[in-house]
Amino acid sequence: MTVTLTQWLMDDRPTSRRQAVLGNLYRGTRAIIANPAALTGLVIIAVLILVAIFAPLLAHGISPFDQDLSKRLAPPSPEHWLGSDELGRDIYARTLYGARVTLTIVFLVSIIVAPIGLAVGTLAGYLGGWVDRILMRITDVFLAFPRLVLALAFAAALGPGIENAVIAISLTAWPPYARIARAETITIAKSDFIQVVVLQGASTLRILFRHIVPLCMSSVIVRLTLDMAGIILTAAGLGFLGLGAQPPTPEWGAMVSAGREVILDQWWVATIPGIAIFVVSLGFNLLGDGLRDVFDPKAER
Amino acid sequence: MSDKLLTVENLNVTYPGRAGVTHALKNASFELGRERLGIVGESGSGKSTMGRAILGLIPKPGIVTADRLDFSGKSLLTNTDRDWQKLRGRRISMIMQDPKYSLNPVRKIGDQIAETCRLHLGSTRKDAEQRSLAMLEAVQIRNPDAVYNQYPHQLSGGMGQRVMIAMMLVAEPDLLIADEPTSALDVTVQNEVLRILDRLVADRGMGLIFISHNLTVVSSFCDRVLIMYGGRILEQCAAKDLGEARHPYTQALIAATPSLDHPKAELATMVRDPAWLL
Amino acid sequence: MAPMIDIEDLHVTFSNGGRSVHAVQGVSFSVEEGESFGIVGESGSGKSTVLKAVSGLIPSESRSLTVNGRPAAERRSKADRRLMQFVFQDPYASLHPRQTVDEALREPLSIHGLDRKDERIEQALAEVGLLPEHRFRYPHQLSGGQRQRVAIARALILRPPVLLLDEPTSALDVSVQAEILNLISRLRQANKLTIILVSHDLGVVAHLCNRIAIMQFGKIVEVVNTADLSAGRVTQDYTRRLIEASRGFVREPS
Numbered sequence: 001m002t003v004t005l006t007q008w009l010m011d012d013r014p015t016s017r018r019q020a021v022l023g024n025l026y027r028g029t030r031a032i033i034a035n036p037a038a039l040t041g042l043v044i045i046a047v048l049i050l051v052a053i054f055a056p057l058l059a060h061g062i063s064p065f066d067q068d069l070s071k072r073l074a075p076p077s078p079e080h081w082l083g084s085d086e087l088g089r090d091i092y093a094r095t096l097y098g099a100r101v102t103l104t105i106v107f108l109v110s111i112i113v114a115p116i117g118l119a120v121g122t123l124a125g126y127l128g129g130w131v132d133r134i135l136m137r138i139t140d141v142f143l144a145f146p147r148l149v150l151a152l153a154f155a156a157a158l159g160p161g162i163e164n165a166v167i168a169i170s171l172t173a174w175p176p177y178a179r180i181a182r183a184e185t186i187t188i189a190k191s192d193f194i195q196v197v198v199l200q201g202a203s204t205l206r207i208l209f210r211h212i213v214p215l216c217m218s219s220v221i222v223r224l225t226l227d228m229a230g231i232i233l234t235a236a237g238l239g240f241l242g243l244g245a246q247p248p249t250p251e252w253g254a255m256v257s258a259g260r261e262v263i264l265d266q267w268w269v270a271t272i273p274g275i276a277i278f279v280v281s282l283g284f285n286l287l288g289d290g291l292r293d294v295f296d297p298k299a300e301r
Numbered sequence: 302m303s304d305k306l307l308t309v310e311n312l313n314v315t316y317p318g319r320a321g322v323t324h325a326l327k328n329a330s331f332e333l334g335r336e337r338l339g340i341v342g343e344s345g346s347g348k349s350t351m352g353r354a355i356l357g358l359i360p361k362p363g364i365v366t367a368d369r370l371d372f373s374g375k376s377l378l379t380n381t382d383r384d385w386q387k388l389r390g391r392r393i394s395m396i397m398q399d400p401k402y403s404l405n406p407v408r409k410i411g412d413q414i415a416e417t418c419r420l421h422l423g424s425t426r427k428d429a430e431q432r433s434l435a436m437l438e439a440v441q442i443r444n445p446d447a448v449y450n451q452y453p454h455q456l457s458g459g460m461g462q463r464v465m466i467a468m469m470l471v472a473e474p475d476l477l478i479a480d481e482p483t484s485a486l487d488v489t490v491q492n493e494v495l496r497i498l499d500r501l502v503a504d505r506g507m508g509l510i511f512i513s514h515n516l517t518v519v520s521s522f523c524d525r526v527l528i529m530y531g532g533r534i535l536e537q538c539a540a541k542d543l544g545e546a547r548h549p550y551t552q553a554l555i556a557a558t559p560s561l562d563h564p565k566a567e568l569a570t571m572v573r574d575p576a577w578l579l
Numbered sequence: 580m581a582p583m584i585d586i587e588d589l590h591v592t593f594s595n596g597g598r599s600v601h602a603v604q605g606v607s608f609s610v611e612e613g614e615s616f617g618i619v620g621e622s623g624s625g626k627s628t629v630l631k632a633v634s635g636l637i638p639s640e641s642r643s644l645t646v647n648g649r650p651a652a653e654r655r656s657k658a659d660r661r662l663m664q665f666v667f668q669d670p671y672a673s674l675h676p677r678q679t680v681d682e683a684l685r686e687p688l689s690i691h692g693l694d695r696k697d698e699r700i701e702q703a704l705a706e707v708g709l710l711p712e713h714r715f716r717y718p719h720q721l722s723g724g725q726r727q728r729v730a731i732a733r734a735l736i737l738r739p740p741v742l743l744l745d746e747p748t749s750a751l752d753v754s755v756q757a758e759i760l761n762l763i764s765r766l767r768q769a770n771k772l773t774i775i776l777v778s779h780d781l782g783v784v785a786h787l788c789n790r791i792a793i794m795q796f797g798k799i800v801e802v803v804n805t806a807d808l809s810a811g812r813v814t815q816d817y818t819r820r821l822i823e824a825s826r827g828f829v830r831e832p833s
Binding site for chain 3: 343344458487488489490491492495496499514516517518520521522553554557558559560561562564565567568569570571
């Protein structure tokens with residue numbers, strides 16, 4: 001009997017660990033694809049990643065840094081598809097390369113924020129008592145500051161630059177994750193399957209990282225995806241204020257800022273990177289919504 | 302039984318699904334007089350579906366079909382939503398397993414019972430209150446006045462279930478469907494609640510459908526028993542004759558029940574025969 | 580020989596928002612090696628609390644609590660944990676939703692650093708009547724009975740001398756319950772297990788246990804042999820009421 005790949009993946013009786021894991025992934029992927037909003041989001045982000053990788057190719061070798069002051073603020077033309085900016089740089093190329101900057105920010109923020117939030121939240125939730133109180137008060141302190149203002153302060157203190165912008169955003173972004181992880185941990189820690197591992201003699205760290213964290217992951221990922229739009233906007237905001245990526249880095253926020261002065265006469269300078277920010281934020285938001293539907297335990301039969 | 306309260310002929314409940322149609326109930330037929338009818342089965346047997354189908358509570362996309370589904374001479378199959386509203390709670394009532402989920406947590410017990418009176422009997426406020434208090438007394442709540450003004454979370458499980466019975470019987474229905482009414486209760490409390498239910502049903506000449514997974518309770522409480530499995534009624538018999546049941550499933554169910562009085566070294570396990578589902 | 584489990588004057592107090600509840604009030608009993616001891620009671624009798632205190636899952640106070648002749652410390656070592664394992668009531672809640680059967684069984688082995696993991700897992704599955712094809716399934720791909728078998732396999736994979744069972748079959752259908760009860764009694768004989776079983780169902784406890792403690796309001800009412808219980812040779816009114824109630828409904832003559 002021949003078994004198709006789909007049947008093998010959808011089999012309710014997996015015969016190996018590989019099949020079980022892949023089957024689970026496949027079911028999840030199918031659920032995302034079946035959700036039109038999530039699929040749109042996924043496509044947008046896939047395009048963003050492809051653009052970032054193939055930026056030199058897509059830009060036909062035009063450098064985002066080459067200045068041509070004779071062609072300052074040129075309107076869209078066969079030579080400059082989306083026009084040029086105040087230094088005569090090609091906006092099309094700069095927007096493409098800007099995807100790299102955005103992705104870098106998104107990636108760095110995720111790998112900083114999620115682990116900090118998870119660690120603080122699960123520790124506080126699982127250990128309870130004074131550990132919980134101290135960790136949560138610290139979280140509250142960070143939560144109490146307006147995000148952009150705190151990021152501004154950090155960026156100003158650390159000096160402008162993309163790395164510092166990432167650190168600044170991350171420092172302001174982790175508290176909600178700690179809160180989510182803590183709330184979930186408190187529920188999970190009471191469940192029988194955690195008591196079982198306690199009785200097996202597992203150490204606290206083992207319980208936290210092997211048994212509790214994996215269960216908090218889905219809501220953290222959903223929240224992270226939904227927050228991504230905000231993170232991109234904050235990064236753009238810092239760039240706009242000159243505290244993010246420094247010239248000549250093609251960062252979308254900084255590009256909008258540069259085009260601001262000429263927005264009425266040379267609209268394309270600010271509009272094109274603005275559209276890019278909008279589309280990518282939308283993409284992350286749609287994907288986040290879709291992931292929430294897919295991960296929602298209530299939707300599981 | 303001369304007085305036929307409910308006639309069910311070839312009742313089917315189906316759910317369309319991706320992998321074809323699922324039969325939650327298949328060709329179920331039985332009659333009910335003013336008696337205590339037990340429906341026994343394991344999970345997935347369709348016993349709860351039966352109760353809901355009779356009350357018209359099968360959620361979409363479920364489809365209910367039957368050759369006959371008559372309640373006191375009138376077909377329930379053609380009922381509109383308005384007809385159901387008049388019937389449910391007034392002439393047919395249902396008690397669920399857990400009173401916690403059936404009572405409104407933010408309203409006083411008494412108000413909830415009184416509302417049933419006003420809704421179905423058109424009682425005045427004063428009359429409704431009196432009836433409710435009388436009903437609370439009938440379910441042997443010692444201080445009905447106090448309980449009247451309490452909220453559901455202040456009651457124990459046994460008390461909650463008595464309140465539910467009071468609420469369901471206050472409109473004096475002809476048919477009461479009780480879905481696992483005592484399964485959440487301790488054994489000693491369970492028998493008290495059953496005693497109350499028993500007396501009220503007998504005094505008022507109601508019909509009772511008692512749905513349960515517990516063979517011991519059903520066989521000792523009911524007059525007649527339906528055994529269900531996989532959406533089918535496998536067998537009907539008088540409760541006292543359950544020990545001599547003919548169907549192998551019923552026999553296996555009895556043999557699988559551990560008993561204080563008949564200790565066995567090993568419990569008989571069930572070999573499920575696909576022919577039972579034909 | 581010293582008993583496998585010996586408890587003297589066990590007390591458990593929960594504090595619940597300033598109000599403290601004395602859930603277990605001076606319970607004493609001992610269980611010999613290889614014996615199977617039952618605790619019966621209604622909800623709120625403290626029967627599960629006793630079991631959790633014995634396992635060390637909740638803090639308790641007692642004059643003495645020894646397991647295998649050694650006092651059970653408040654903070655239990657890994658070696659202490661290996662002495663007894665626990666099977667919970669709800670097979671739906673006792674398995675990690677994101678772990679396959681294989682992972683669930685592997686975890687205790689890696690915690691205790693045991694070798695031949697695959698071999699042990701295969702053997703544990705076979706012991707509880709599960710097939711190799713069940714090994715890589717997630718809990719949601721298993722029935723309630725199969726899940727409880729996994730829970731039992733997981734409890735026994737460390738070969739503990741003591742098995743604590745908290746209402747192991749009350750979430751299951753009667754026919755599945757029979758299979759699980761038979762399984763437990765077979766494993767008990769094969770592995771010479773000492774068992775403490777907690778249940779509200781007299782039939783279940785009488786089926787598995789030699790001696791039964793009847794609990795009410797946090798105290799042991801009496802301890803009787805199963806044969807005496809079946810024959811009604813009991814001394815306390817409450818026990819008599821429980822026995823009577825478990826036989827089913829008795830209609831009063833009208």
